Amino acid sequence: MASVTNERYQLRIDGTSTPASTDEYLTTVDPATGDPIAEFAAATASDVDRAVEAARAALPTWQAKSPIERGRIAHRVADVIRENAEKLARIESLDQGKPLEQAESDVEDAIRYFEYYAGVADKLEGKSVPRGEGTLDMTSREPYGVSGQIIPWNFPLSITARGVAPALVAGNTAVVKPAPTTPLSALHFAELCREAGVPDGVVNVVTGGTEPGAALSAHDSVDQLTFTGSVPTGEAVMKSAAETITPVTLELGGKNPAIVLPDADLEEAAFWVATGIFTNAGQVCSAADRAIVHESVYDEFVDLLVDRAESYELGPGVEDADMGPLNHADHYETVLEYIDTGVTEGATLETGGDPLDRDGYFVPPTIFTDVDNGMQIAQEEIFGPVSTVIPFSDREEAIKIANDVEFGLSGGVFSQDVKRALDTARRIDAGSVYVNEWFGGSVETPFGGTKQSGIGREKGLEALDSYLQTKNIAINLD
Numbered sequence: 223m224a225s226v227t228n229e230r231y232q233l234r235i236d237g238t239s240t241p242a243s244t245d246e247y248l249t250t251v252d253p254a255t256g257d258p259i260a261e262f263a264a265a266t267a268s269d270v271d272r273a274v275e276a277a278r279a280a281l282p283t284w285q286a287k288s289p290i291e292r293g294r295i296a297h298r299v300a301d302v303i304r305e306n307a308e309k310l311a312r313i314e315s316l317d318q319g320k321p322l323e324q325a326e327s328d329v330e331d332a333i334r335y336f337e338y339y340a341g342v343a344d345k346l347e348g349k350s351v352p353r354g355e356g357t358l359d360m361t362s363r364e365p366y367g368v369s370g371q372i373i374p375w376n377f378p379l380s381i382t383a384r385g386v387a388p389a390l391v392a393g394n395t396a397v398v399k400p401a402p403t404t405p406l407s408a409l410h411f412a413e414l415c416r417e418a419g420v421p422d423g424v425v426n427v428v429t430g431g432t433e434p435g436a437a438l439s440a441h442d443s444v445d446q447l448t449f450t451g452s453v454p455t456g457e458a459v460m461k462s463a464a465e466t467i468t469p470v471t472l473e474l475g476g477k478n479p480a481i482v483l484p485d486a487d488l489e490e491a492a493f494w495v496a497t498g499i500f501t502n503a504g505q506v507c508s509a510a511d512r513a514i515v516h517e518s519v520y521d522e523f524v525d526l527l528v529d530r531a532e533s534y535e536l537g538p539g540v541e542d543a544d545m546g547p548l549n550h551a552d553h554y555e556t557v558l559e560y561i562d563t564g565v566t567e568g569a570t571l572e573t574g575g576d577p578l579d580r581d582g583y584f585v586p587p588t589i590f591t592d593v594d595n596g597m598q599i600a601q602e603e604i605f606g607p608v609s610t611v612i613p614f615s616d617r618e619e620a621i622k623i624a625n626d627v628e629f630g631l632s633g634g635v636f637s638q639d640v641k642r643a644l645d646t647a648r649r650i651d652a653g654s655v656y657v658n659e660w661f662g663g664s665v666e667t668p669f670g671g672t673k674q675s676g677i678g679r680e681k682g683l684e685a686l687d688s689y690l691q692t693k694n695i696a697i698n699l700d
Contacts, residue, residue: 231262231405233269233429234412236276237422243268248430250405253319253547254538254582262405265430267437270397273426274443277368277395280423285365285393293343296391298418300336303329303383306414310407314379315539317406319549319583320502322542332383332411334665339391342683346392346690358697363690365393366469367445370438372459373408374451375401375549376505376605382408384680385448386425392689394446398427399438403550405429442466448688449473450507452603453674471678471688473670475603476507476631479624480660481646482523483617484516486636490658492526495609498634498660500534500587503545504607505553507675508632510660512593512600513611514620520613524591527609528573531587536578547583548606554583557606564590564599569610595623603629617646625651630672634660653679 230247232239242263249258265273284292303310307329315325351359369389373382378400386396400408412427428434439447440462449459450473463470480498482491498510515523537543548554554577561575574588585606593600593610600610614620624633633650635657637643647655653671656662663669663681670679678688 229260231260231409231429233263233265233273234409234425234427235269235273236280236426237416242266242430248402250317250403251550252316252538252582253549254540254584256551256581256583259316260406262409262429265428265434267433270428270434270437270441273397273428274368274438274441276423276426277397278443280395280421281367283421284390284395284424289344289346292391292393293340295419296336296340296343296387299387299415299420300333300340302414302418303333303336303411306410307333310379310410312540313410314407315546317404318375318378318539319546320539321544321546322540324502325539328377328380331380331665335383335387338665339387342686343391346686348692351694353696356698356700358699360695362693362695363392364693366689366691367394368443369394369396369689370441370444370447371396371398372435372438372447372449372451373398373400375404376502376507378404379407379411381450382411384685388685389446389448389689390420390424392686394689395424396426397438397444398425399435400427400429402429402431436462439463440465444468446689447471456676469688471680472676473507473680474631474674474676475605475629476509476671476675477511477601477603477627477629478508478632478634478652479512479514479650480510480634481620481624481636481650482513482515482519483620483635483637483639483642483646484518485638485642486519487638487658488519488523488526491636492523492530494634494636494658494660496527496530496587499609500531500545500607501661503548503585505549505605507603508654508661508669509605510634511604511610512595512624513609514614514623515611516620517613517615520611524572524589524611527611528589531573531589531609534587536584536586538582545587545607548585549583551583553605554585557585557604557608560599560602560604560606560608561585561588564593564597564608564610567597567599569593569597569599574607595626601627617642621646621649628674631670631675632656
């Protein structure tokens with residue numbers, strides 16, 4: 223792969239590097255310094271047309287390959303990513319801002335997605351349906367066709383692989399639109415797919431601002447859409463898809479509760495809640511946004527959480543500090559506005575809050591206590607390193623608080639009583655619930671939300687339901 227810094231990146235369409243139709247470029251910057259990293263092509267709607275046409279033209283060749291062959295190619299993609307893992311991690315860390323160790327973990331996730339779905343390729347079976355003598359009825363699972371994938375800026379490479387791997391293994395082709403602040407890893411990923419033997423046109427990448435994303439979500443030749451991002455943008459994607467009756471998979475925001483029961487191991491709970499809210503500077507949809515803590519252990523838990531927050535060292539991602547910067551200037555300002563709102567609402571700022579006096583978009587780990595669940599900082603996704611700690615008096619109140627938001631992505635329970643923890647977990651309205659840990663699950667486990675947190679599931683075998691449709695074949699044998 224070519225050098226990252228000071229390079230001018232083109233679109234990746236039909237296996238080649240090609241300029242955008244207007245020959246215009248945007249700049250991605252290092253969030254630790256604000257300095258430019260590289261220029262990248264600003265795609266237009268006409269460029270999306272070219273990418274979709276290439277993906278559609280590639281469908282017959284890709285679908286003609288046997289499932290075994292598609293699986294082997296997916297395995298080779300995993301191998302090629304592994305061969306380039308060190309460089310990909312540095313690209314991701316520099317472009318996104320996250321610590322290098324976290325970027326390395328994201329690259330490993332990308333590898334695992336391709337390994338996992340490669341193993342599924344020859345097991346996408348239909349079934350027979352018993353309808354009595356004189357008939358034979360069967361189903362087959364078939365790809366939709368062209369998959370449009372709109373990728374967020376918090377986990378660019380990992381989420382690209384999370385959607386593209388099952389889409390390809392199922393027999394679809396893909397057009398990927400990365401976020402404008404983190405375009406680099408997707409472009410390198412497309413190059414590596416070609417190196418691994420993915421045919422031209424099967425994976426295409428169109429970079430740019432809002433125009434290519436809007437064009438992709440509204441395109442009448444896109445057969446399926448996968449979007450990860452904010453609720454407002456997800457609503458826009460869904461409205462556009464409705465115009466063409468295009469099925470969508472949406473993984474949107476969260477305001478996730480971590481219930482700390484009075485019998486919890488508080489050291490363990492504080493460790494996991496800190497991990498859940500400060501990883502990637504809190505820029506995680508499934509972050510542990512709200513710690514809901516029993517009043518009998520509230521003060522002790524807060525002290526432990528504050529100690530952990532104040533132990534974090536901040537620095538550029540490529541220096542592998544404990545926490546990096548926020549990804550871009552607009553988001554930095556948004557997070558600071560939420561912190562000001564929390565103070566105005568009457569919550570107590572225990573630690574953090576003030577941005578670092580240095581270049582880049584650094585906000586330290588921040589903790590609010592004395593939070594009421596009706597406050598704006600407890601209801602809206604901040605998407606930054608801002609923890610809200612809410613007291614409760616009994617378990618029924620904790621569950622009510624946990625579910626009293628418009629989101630339902632993730633949740634957690636901390637308790638040493640297995641029965642109590644399981645009962646509480648079952649009553650949290652969320653797609654994933656973690657017990658005595660955070661960010662549980664893996665590539666193999668389904669992930670997605672309820673309520674405004676989205677539609678459908680990513681990861682695991684359930685993800686294939688987004689990329690396969692069922693055909694029924696009824697045969698008269700009389």
